[in-house]
Amino acid sequence: MSIHPTAIVHAAARLGAGVEIGAYSLIGEHVEIGDNTWVGPHVVITGHTRIGRDNRLFQFSSIGEMPQDKKYQGEPTQLEIGDRNTIREFCTFNCGTVQDVGVTRLGNDNWIMAYVHVAHDCQIGNNTIFANNAQLAGHVRVGDWAILGGFTLAHQFIRIGAHCMTGMNSVLSQDLPPYVLAAGNPVAPHGVNSEGLKRRGFSAEAIAAIRRAYKTLYKSGLGLEEARAAIATVCDATPELSILAEFLAESGRGIVR
DSSP, rough: OEEEETTOTTTEEEOOOTEEOOTTTTTTTTEETTOEEEEEEEEESSEEEEEOOOOOEEOEEEEEEOSSOOOOSSSOOOEESSOOEEOOOTEEEEOTTTTSEEEEEEEESSSEEEEEEOOOEEESSSSSSETTTOOEEEEEEEEETEEEETTOETTTOOOOOOOEEOOOOOOEBBOOOOOOOOOEEEEEEEOOHHHHHHHHTHHHHHHHHHHHHHHHHHHHHOOOOHHHHHHHHHTTTTTGHHHHHHHHHHOOOOOOO
C-alpha cells in the first residue's frame, strides 16, 4: 500500500494490496477497498462502502456519504462499487436507504465522468458511460452498456435499458427501453443505437430485428401491451429481443414515447 502522509485512514478501514491513497484523502471506518485501486487526492470515502479492485477515483469526489433523503435516520445502508471503474472529478455517490434494497450499486468497467451524481438505491450495471454532469435521482436502474450524454437527468424510480444512449441535456421521466437512442426535454426516441451494437459484436441480422422491433414499438400505432406482445412472439428467433420484451413487461412508469 501507498498512503500519503496527509491522508486520514481509519484504523478499521480495510485496504487491499497495492492500494494507493492520495494527499488529504479521507477513508472512513467502514470502508473496504480492493487490490490495486488508486484513490487520488482530496477524495472522501465514508459510510459502509465496499470498492473492488483496479478502480481509479479522482480528486474531490464524495463516495459513500449518507443519502439525500429526509427519511434517512442513520441506518447502516451501503454502497458497493465493482472492479475496474473510472470515477472522475467531483462525483457524488450516496449509500442506499431501508425503503429500498439498502444498497446503491455500481458494477464493473464503468466510465464515470466529472460531476456525476448517483443517488441512493441506484443500481448500475457494467460497461456504462456517464458523461459530465449526468445526474441520477434515487432508485434509478441502468442496464449494461448504457451511455448517458452530458447533463442527462433521470427522474427517480425510472429504468434505463441496456445498450441505449441519450443525447446531451436529455430529461428522462419515464423508462427508456433497451437499444433506443433518445434526446430532448422532454426526451423523445430517435431510432436504434445501431453503431454501438455493431461495436459490441451484434450481428447484422440481430440489429435488423431490433430495428423492426423499434418500428413495432414506435411506428406501428400499437398500444404498449400490444407492441410488447408482438415483440415477444419473435424472441425465439432473435434472443436479443428478449431483454426488450422483458423490459416492456416490467415497466411501471410507462416508457419514453
